[in-house]
Amino acid sequence: MTEQKPVLKLDLGAGTRKCAPDFIAVDIRPFDGVDVVADLTQPWPWENDSVDQVHCSHFIEHLGPKDRVHFANELHRVLKPGATATLIAPHWASCRSYGDLTHAWPPVSEFWPPYLNAEWRKVNAPHNDEYTCDFVHGVGFAMRQDLLVRNQDYQQFALSNFKEAAQDIHINLTKPAK
Numbered sequence: 384m385t386e387q388k389p390v391l392k393l394d395l396g397a398g399t400r401k402c403a404p405d406f407i408a409v410d411i412r413p414f415d416g417v418d419v420v421a422d423l424t425q426p427w428p429w430e431n432d433s434v435d436q437v438h439c440s441h442f443i444e445h446l447g448p449k450d451r452v453h454f455a456n457e458l459h460r461v462l463k464p465g466a467t468a469t470l471i472a473p474h475w476a477s478c479r480s481y482g483d484l485t486h487a488w489p490p491v492s493e494f495w496p497p498y499l500n501a502e503w504r505k506v507n508a509p510h511n512d513e514y515t516c517d518f519v520h521g522v523g524f525a526m527r528q529d530l531l532v533r534n535q536d537y538q539q540f541a542l543s544n545f546k547e548a549a550q551d552i553h554i555n556l557t558k559p560a561k
Contacts, residue, residue: 390435395423396442406438424450429461437468444472444480447487452513455499459516462558470556474524474549496520496554518556525551 394401397408399416407418421428424446437458446454458468473479475490497503501517526549530541541548 392436395439402438427457434461440471444486465560468556470554521555523553524549
């Protein structure tokens with residue numbers, strides 16, 4: 384009989400607020416509550432295909448472009464096939480994206496996730512060979528409170544045309560099953 388490994392859930396860039404008690408808090412700084420101190424711009428300390436779920440809130444916007452590529456590649460490497468990751472960052476059209484001067488340029492946008500899909504890159508960005516990851520993705524938004532009472536059509540219009548309509552972008556990534 385094969386021994387069942389415990390479920391491994393990581394909260395990357397957790398800082399002082401772990402997302403849930405059953406997650407392992409990871410940060411570069413040894414804040415109270417951090418379980419693993421790790422520099423995520425370097426090779427990650429987890430084995431290939433070993434992580435069941437990842438949560439990462441308000442961290443990736445602190446990474447420059449090359450480190451975001453590294454992050455996506457390492458995330459793909461450590462996630463189990465079929466596992467998911469949720470990434471949350473300030474939306475590019477929100478002042479939250481620009482107010483913190485430790486945020487790296489460019490801001491995170493809804494056009495980044497397609498680059499994380501191997502087939503999309505093959506067709507649309509064949510020159511972009513630094514990525515080794517392959518994710519299926521979905522994108523959502525944390526809208527301004529006053530827009531939440533409006534209908535879906537108006538919310539879409541606001542997202543496309545109004546600064547500050549979205550406060551955060553939510554990127555859901557799934558590593559395809561083998």
